[in-house]
Amino acid sequence: MPLNKKDLLEIQELSSDDIKLIIDTADSFKEVTGRDIKKVPTLRGKTVVNLFYEPSTRTRTSFELAAKRLSADVINIAVSTSSVVKGETLLDTARNIEAMRSDIIVIRHSAAGAPYILAKGLKSSVINAGDGCHEHPTQALLDMFTIREKKGRIDGLTVAIVGDITHSRVARSNIHGLTKMGAKVRVIGPATLIPLEIERLGVQVYYNLDEGIKDADVIIMLRVQLERQGKTYFPDIREYSMQYCLTRERLKFAKEDAIVMHPGPVNWGVEISPELSEDKATVILEQVTNGVAVRMAVMYLLSGEKS
Amino acid sequence: MLIKNGRVIDPANNIDDSLDILVEGAVIKKVARGIKSEDSKVIDAKGKIVAPGLIDIHTHLREPGFEYKETIKTGTMAAAAGGFTAICCMPNTNPINDNRAVTEFILSKSAKEGIVNVLPIGAITKGSQGKALAEISDMVNAGCVAISDDGKGVMDAEVMRRALEYTKAFDIPVIAHCEDANLSSGGVMNEGFASTTLGLRGIPMAAEEVMVVRDIALAELTGAKLHIAHVSSAGSVESIRTAKKRGVKVTCETCPHYFTLTEDAVIGYNTNAKVNPPLRTKEDVKAIKEGLKDGTIDIIASDHAPHAVHEKEIEFDYASFGMIGLETSLPLILRLVNEGVLSLNNAIAKATINPARLFKLKKGTLSEGADADITIIDTEKEWVVDVNNLKSKSKNTPFTGMKMKGRAVMTIVGGKVVYEISDGKRE
Numbered sequence: 121m122p123l124n125k126k127d128l129l130e131i132q133e134l135s136s137d138d139i140k141l142i143i144d145t146a147d148s149f150k151e152v153t154g155r156d157i158k159k160v161p162t163l164r165g166k167t168v169v170n171l172f173y174e175p176s177t178r179t180r181t182s183f184e185l186a187a188k189r190l191s192a193d194v195i196n197i198a199v200s201t202s203s204v205v206k207g208e209t210l211l212d213t214a215r216n217i218e219a220m221r222s223d224i225i226v227i228r229h230s231a232a233g234a235p236y237i238l239a240k241g242l243k244s245s246v247i248n249a250g251d252g253c254h255e256h257p258t259q260a261l262l263d264m265f266t267i268r269e270k271k272g273r274i275d276g277l278t279v280a281i282v283g284d285i286t287h288s289r290v291a292r293s294n295i296h297g298l299t300k301m302g303a304k305v306r307v308i309g310p311a312t313l314i315p316l317e318i319e320r321l322g323v324q325v326y327y328n329l330d331e332g333i334k335d336a337d338v339i340i341m342l343r344v345q346l347e348r349q350g351k352t353y354f355p356d357i358r359e360y361s362m363q364y365c366l367t368r369e370r371l372k373f374a375k376e377d378a379i380v381m382h383p384g385p386v387n388w389g390v391e392i393s394p395e396l397s398e399d400k401a402t403v404i405l406e407q408v409t410n411g412v413a414v415r416m417a418v419m420y421l422l423s424g425e426k427s
Numbered sequence: 428m429l430i431k432n433g434r435v436i437d438p439a440n441n442i443d444d445s446l447d448i449l450v451e452g453a454v455i456k457k458v459a460r461g462i463k464s465e466d467s468k469v470i471d472a473k474g475k476i477v478a479p480g481l482i483d484i485h486t487h488l489r490e491p492g493f494e495y496k497e498t499i500k501t502g503t504m505a506a507a508a509g510g511f512t513a514i515c516c517m518p519n520t521n522p523i524n525d526n527r528a529v530t531e532f533i534l535s536k537s538a539k540e541g542i543v544n545v546l547p548i549g550a551i552t553k554g555s556q557g558k559a560l561a562e563i564s565d566m567v568n569a570g571c572v573a574i575s576d577d578g579k580g581v582m583d584a585e586v587m588r589r590a591l592e593y594t595k596a597f598d599i600p601v602i603a604h605c606e607d608a609n610l611s612s613g614g615v616m617n618e619g620f621a622s623t624t625l626g627l628r629g630i631p632m633a634a635e636e637v638m639v640v641r642d643i644a645l646a647e648l649t650g651a652k653l654h655i656a657h658v659s660s661a662g663s664v665e666s667i668r669t670a671k672k673r674g675v676k677v678t679c680e681t682c683p684h685y686f687t688l689t690e691d692a693v694i695g696y697n698t699n700a701k702v703n704p705p706l707r708t709k710e711d712v713k714a715i716k717e718g719l720k721d722g723t724i725d726i727i728a729s730d731h732a733p734h735a736v737h738e739k740e741i742e743f744d745y746a747s748f749g750m751i752g753l754e755t756s757l758p759l760i761l762r763l764v765n766e767g768v769l770s771l772n773n774a775i776a777k778a779t780i781n782p783a784r785l786f787k788l789k790k791g792t793l794s795e796g797a798d799a800d801i802t803i804i805d806t807e808k809e810w811v812v813d814v815n816n817l818k819s820k821s822k823n824t825p826f827t828g829m830k831m832k833g834r835a836v837m838t839i840v841g842g843k844v845v846y847e848i849s850d851g852k853r854e
Contacts, residue, residue: 132624209741231742232626233696252744254626292626315623 123421127239127246130255131296139297143265145417146410153189153413162420163192166223170196171214172249173229178384178408179249179259183226186415192224214238224419227251245422247415253287259383260293262414264301266407267338270379275302280326280333280374282364283342283391284313284353290383291342295321308332309342309364312353329364336374340381341366341391357390367393371401379403428842429464433472433803437479438776439783439792448477450799453841458793472803475836476771479779479791480512480543480800483753484602485577485656485680485728488514488545491532492521497733497820499533502753503541505731505819507846509753510835512800513544513790514731515782518555519578525550525561530569542845543838544800546786551576551590551601557583560590567597572786575602577656580638582608587642591651600654600678600785605638605663606704615744617705621690627743632711635704636662643670646677654785655679657730659704661714668723678785680726683752683759684825686715686768692825698739698746699825702732716768719777726785727777729756733821751819758831761806765832771806799842806833 123141131139152160168187170180180196187194199213214225214237224245227235232252239246250256268274279298285291285307298305299322307318308326319325326332333339344360354360366380380392380402388394396402428450435446435458447462448455483506489497497505506514516533518524524533530547537545549566553559555576563574574594580603581587591601611634616622618629639655643666646653658664658681670677684702689709692700700706718724732749739746760778763769769777783791790798812829814822838846 209737211740229742231744233743236696237740237742252626253628289626292624316618316629317620318623320620321624 122424125422127235128257128418128422129235129239129246129248131257131260131293132255134297134300136300139261139264139301142261142414142417142421143268145421146261146265146414149416149420150410150413152416153409159189159191161191163187163190163423166192166423167221168192168194168224168226168419169217169222170194171217171225171227172196172198173227173234174250176228176249179228182408182411183249183415186412186419189412190416190419192419210234211237211241214242218242218244224422247418247422250289252289253292254289255293256289257293258411258415258418259290260297261418262407262411263294263340263381264297265410265414266381266403267379269410270403271337274298277337278304278306278335279338279340280306280308280336281340281342282308282329282332282366284344285309285318285342286313286315287345288342294340295323299323306332306336310354310360329366330370330373333370333374336378338379338381339366339374343383343385344387344390346387361390365390365393366396368395368399371396381407384408428470428839429462429467430470430472430477430801430803431462433475433477435477435793436772436775437793438772439479439780440794442793443772448793448801450801450839450842453799455793455795455797455799457795470803470837474805476804476806477793478775478802478804479793480802480838480840481510481757481778482513482782482788482791483511483729483731483756483778484515484726484782484786485682486514486516486731486753487519487733487749488516489520489733490536491529496735498540499536499545500540501818501820502731502733503537503543503545505751505753505817506543507838507840508818508835509755510757510802510804510838511543511753512802512838512840513546513788514753515546515548515572515786517548517575517577518550523550523555524548525553525555527562527565527569530566530571534570543840546570546572546788548573548575548577548602550574551581552586555579557581557586560586560593563593564597567599572788573600573602573654575604575656577602577604580604580606580608584641584645588645588649591645591649591653595649595651598652598787600652602654602656603638603642604656605635605642607634607637610634610637614705615701616693617690617707619690619708621693625693625696627693630705632660632662632707635660636666639663639666643667643675643677647675650676653677657682657685657704657728658715658718658724659685659707659711661711664714664718664723668718668721671723678725679723680728681715681719681724682728682730683756684750686712686719686763687759688825696743697825698741698743699750699823699827701743701746701748702750703748716763719763720768725777725781727756727760728782729753731819733819734823735821739823749823751817751821751824754817754819755812755824755826755831757804757835758833761833799839801839802835803837804833805836808832808834808836810834
């Protein structure tokens with residue numbers, strides 16, 4: 121069963137079969153990345169362009185490695201958003217890149233919806249690597265991959281997502297994906313950072329961490345955007361961490377075999393207590409490893425599986 | 428000119444009858460049955476509605492300063508094509524219409540290039556900065572019919588209080604753009620389920636509603652004429668309804684998009700549906716219709732806000748707020764009639780005599796002796812919105828491709844035909 125899509129813009133539009141297909145495909149690519157020679161000729165002769173309008177090390181590197189392990193040529197373009205607002209439009213920039221015969225454009229942008237402009241205007245496949253507060257589909261896919269790897273299933277699990285839900289594209293993509301895959305999803309955070317009517321996406325809202333993670337199988341901690349301080353979402357980092365920092369003590373409220381995830385980079389001591397950094401429950405680095413395999417799977421499937 | 432055989436609807440005079448209208452020069456000479464006039468050009472309006480020329484009290488003409496979006500010439504052409512014979516233009520041009528010189532420029536340019544009546548609205552405060560009152564008396568003497576800082580709210584309550592007090596001497600309305608800039612800060616669409624899923628920053632209903640309540644309190648304090656622009660939320664409608672019951676001198680308008688579309692129009696990051704105040708929810712659309720029906724909402728205005736392609740075909744966050752509306756208003760108003768929300772008489776009143784009374788214009792009626800501003804409407808004519816056929820210089824409408832029923836087939840300003848549609852072809 122093929123994916124039959126030109127672009128990967130959001131989890132919301134994917135079916136549970138689509139998600140399963142991507143995760144299954146990632147399984148076989150993970151085997152490749154574990155080899156001595158971590159490379160397959162799948163996308164030889166193809167050109168992947170990483171078009172990043174927001175600074176990113178982790179995600180960009182992950183996409184770059186994924187493309188290289190598929191034998192594609194990769195170009196990284198970092199654009200500062202401020203200069204773009206004044207000059208060339210996003211679509212102009214992308215059309216110029218496409219004129220040089222790109223096959224896949226990976227875009228990260230601070231404005232929600234930006235990848236849709238490219239998807240509509242370009243023949244290249246477009247992969248959303250995070251758009252504003254909207255979605256970050258490959259992050260959710262790698263999270264689901266990791267959950268399935270660790271737990272053997274997603275269906276029926278209780279997953280708690282903790283932190284700034286309002287501004288989190290990771291939260292939105294995971295909510296869509298996990299609910300489609302049959303998990304029970306809870307969101308936990310200060311009421312100022314829970315967006316209106318989020319319940320309609322099928323999640324339960326908690327303001328209290330201990331209650332929210334009770335009997336959870338998976339806890340996804342979100343990064344606190346330190347630059348949002350002073351915008352009166354919460355008094356300060358100290359009070360935030362007193363309420364929402366996951367400690368070994370608090371982790372006891374969750375199931376005994378619960379895993380702790382984070383999209384990174386972690387503010388240790390703010391979202392997660394440093395004592396958990398080496399804990400067996402913490403699978404953050406495995407998420408990073410899996411990210412490459414998942415992104416290989418996505419690029420392969422969007423290329424029409426012509427290998 | 429003799430307009431024969433039409434169904435004349437003149438809400439101001441309670442007329443809905445098959446009558447003829449004789450126009451001499453720029454005025455309506457006679458309205459009666461079976462008028463005979465040998466030497467007049469005869470216009471056969473059989474099967475059509477003959478109404479007072481429509482008046483739009485909320486238009487952005489963009490000239491001076493933003494001629495790439497719209498000009499007085501193209502804006503008035505769009506107005507005529509939409510059946511409007513008079514439009515009131517908002518002051519947020521560049522320079523802002525906050526003094527006599529700009530008012531006079533707009534009026535003289537309109538006299539030369541405009542094909543419908545243009546009635547300027549002056550700014551409340553200098554530069555629409557919300558701080559110091561503009562030269563309101565001088566602007567009124569120059570021809571401004573109202574004042575407004577449209578585009579943003581007057582955040583300082585004392586400034587708004589003084590503006591209301593000061594205008595009492597001129598008996599003109601203060602048009603309030605109700606928006607608390609702190610609550611709406613950074614927002615690009617309605618705050619609700621759609622903004623939550625799209626990851627776009629929301630503008631809460633409360634940003635509008637707290638200012639509606641504040642301005643009603645200030646109107647009560649001062650006894651001045653307050654007119655609330657572009658009402659979009661159920662809460663605003665309810666506050667205005669109770670204020671009117673108390674006897675506060677408050678009127679208000681809504682726009683066709685607020686009773687036609689919801690926040691769902693934004694889904695897919697459709698920047699043509701980005702407007703301020705934002706499109707709300709189904710419940711709000713229902714409340715707006717109720718407000719129109721029970722008379723809480725006095726006027727329907729277009730809030731015609733032209734923007735160029737490069738200001739709309741970009742990231743949603745960066746796109747300009749606003750949509751064009753002059754050429755789609757009438758059919759959307761007529762939809763309310765088809766839906767049974769308004770009677771035809773009532774619908775026409777909200778775009779003719781009601782705005783004329785608010786601004787004390789000798790317009791909006793077909794009384795003998797009134798200005799011969801007349802719109803002939805074919806309520807059955809079906810057409811599809813195609814931006815390439817619109818007269819407006821800008822094409823930013825969310826109604827592209829929408830099937831419409833009803834439109835102006837002839838627009839007469841001061842006894843002259845300024846727009847006429849013949850089957851499939853326009854003049």
